[in-house]
Amino acid sequence: MKWKLLTNKGAHLSPSFPSKEKAASFWAQLPESIKKSVVFRYESEDKEVMRMVNEGMLKGDLYRILLPKISIDEYVPSDSNTDNIVLAFFIKGVPEAIIPFKEFCMKCDGVIDVDYGDSETIPSTSVVYLEFNREKENVKNIEELIDFVSILADLEPADFTITFPDTDDKFPYNAKVMQKYFERRDKQKNKEAQQAALDKSEESDNSEEEDGDDETEVPDGMTKRTEATESLIERLINITIGDF
Numbered sequence: 001m002k003w004k005l006l007t008n009k010g011a012h013l014s015p016s017f018p019s020k021e022k023a024a025s026f027w028a029q030l031p032e033s034i035k036k037s038v039v040f041r042y043e044s045e046d047k048e049v050m051r052m053v054n055e056g057m058l059k060g061d062l063y064r065i066l067l068p069k070i071s072i073d074e075y076v077p078s079d080s081n082t083d084n085i086v087l088a089f090f091i092k093g094v095p096e097a098i099i100p101f102k103e104f105c106m107k108c109d110g111v112i113d114v115d116y117g118d119s120e121t122i123p124s125t126s127v128v129y130l131e132f133n134r135e136k137e138n139v140k141n142i143e144e145l146i147d148f149v150s151i152l153a154d155l156e157p158a159d160f161t162i163t164f165p166d167t168d169d170k171f172p173y174n175a176k177v178m179q180k181y182f183e184r185r186d187k188q189k190n191k192e193a194q195q196a197a198l199d200k201s202e203e204s205d206n207s208e209e210e211d212g213d214d215e216t217e218v219p220d221g222m223t224k225r226t227e228a229t230e231s232l233i234e235r236l237i238n239i240t241i242g243d244f
Helices: 020-028 047-055 095-106 139-152 175-210 227-240
Strands: 002-007 038-043 069-072 085-092 111-118 125-132 161-163
Touching (some): 002 020, 020 038, 085 139, 095 125, 095 139, 139 175
Antiparallel strands (some): 069 085, 111 125
C-alpha cells in the first residue's frame, strides 16, 4: 500500500510511504503549523479500493471479499494473560480491504482491539481478529457488529456460518446459538475453577500428611483446622458466592 501526505490544496508534501504508520511517523516530525493543513491519502490504480481506504467503507464494499464465516474463540487474544473473546472474520484476495475494515471495526461498540494476519488454512486469505472484554461484554454488541458487517458484504446475517472451539461442526449463524455458547462456556469455566481449587487443596492436604512429624497434639474429639483446610474453606466460599 502506498501512502502520501498532501496539503489541503492537493499538493504532494512528500514521497510515497509503504505504510500509513511510516507516513504518520513522518507527519509527527512536521511543525505544528503545517500538520493542520496536511492529510493522509492512499493511492492506487484501483479507484474503488482507493475510495474505500480514503473515505471509509460503504454498503457492498466487501461483496465477494468477506467470506461468509465467523469464528468465535478459536484464536488466542493478543495478550494471552487475558480471557478476551476473539471474533474472527476472513477477507479473501483483496488485502487492501484489511486496514479500512480494521478501522471500521474499531469504531464499533465493545471492540477493544483489532489485529490481522494470514490464514494458515485458507489460501490468499487474511484473518481479522476482534477482541472483546469477556467480563464486560454485552453480546448485543457482537450481534450488532455482525449486522453491520453483513451490510458491508451485501449479505444477510443468516448467510454466515459460525464455528466454535472443541467442535468441527459449522452452525448457521444465529444470535441464540451464540448466546448459548457463551452461557455454556461460563458454566464450564466455573466448573474448571472449582475442580482446580479442590485439586490444589488435596495436594496441600497430602503435603501436610507427609510432614506429620511436626504435627501438634490435638485433644480427643477435636479436629485440627490446618492451613490447607482454611484455604479450602476460603476458596469454597468464593466459589459459592460466584466471585468470578
